[in-house]
Amino acid sequence: MIKQDLLLQFGAEERYYDADDIIFSEGDVPTFFYLIIKGKVKLNNYNDLGKEFIQAIVPSGQSIGLSSLFTEMIYPKNAVAIEKCEILRLPKTTFLILLEQYPEYYSKIIRCLSEHIHYKFMMLQSMAFHNPSQKLLTLMNYLKYECGEHEPFSLQIPLTRQQLASLTGLSVETVIRVIKNLEKQGVVQIQNRKIFY
């Protein structure tokens, strides 16, 4: 995305988070641009029953809450560290000034936003029409595409069953049952509880 040095040059501050630390919450007014240097962050919501829905899991090198910086709207989701994280943050106004001075970054930002929207479209269509196993397959196909793997069983799914459930709106039990079925069908392999697709 945007070079670390440049962000630091503009006065970005380094912040450290432990697992489960909240970076921002649903309803907050977006005031910073965030870039993950190390660690992973999840974007989530909770339904009225307290069930978690994970909007996305964001790896290092990517920014979070980007889309909220170009509108006057409040955050529609929480951002929570899922492991120890190092994150750079730059005040929104400074960030916009940076972009004015380095407009070449606009195209990168559009690319990031577009990729995210693409993921959203794929998942939404899958969640609206498909059965549980197809929802999981859509998610796993996306993961595989994202890391450039194509061979069968070449990707170890880096998510717990609970996380798979929260990303697809299914329950853990359903994920477990569906994954076992997929294994029977030879679509995935399971080696000491790790899922290979």
Place this chain on the structure above:
DNA sequence: ACATTAAGTTGCA
């Protein structure tokens, strides 16, 4: 090595 906690499983309503 033992206790504790998290993750994964399974049967049952």
Place this chain on the structure above:
DNA sequence: TGCAACTTAATGT
């Protein structure tokens, strides 16, 4: 699908 009981793996002391 969800709860609860149970197993297994991971982590702490």
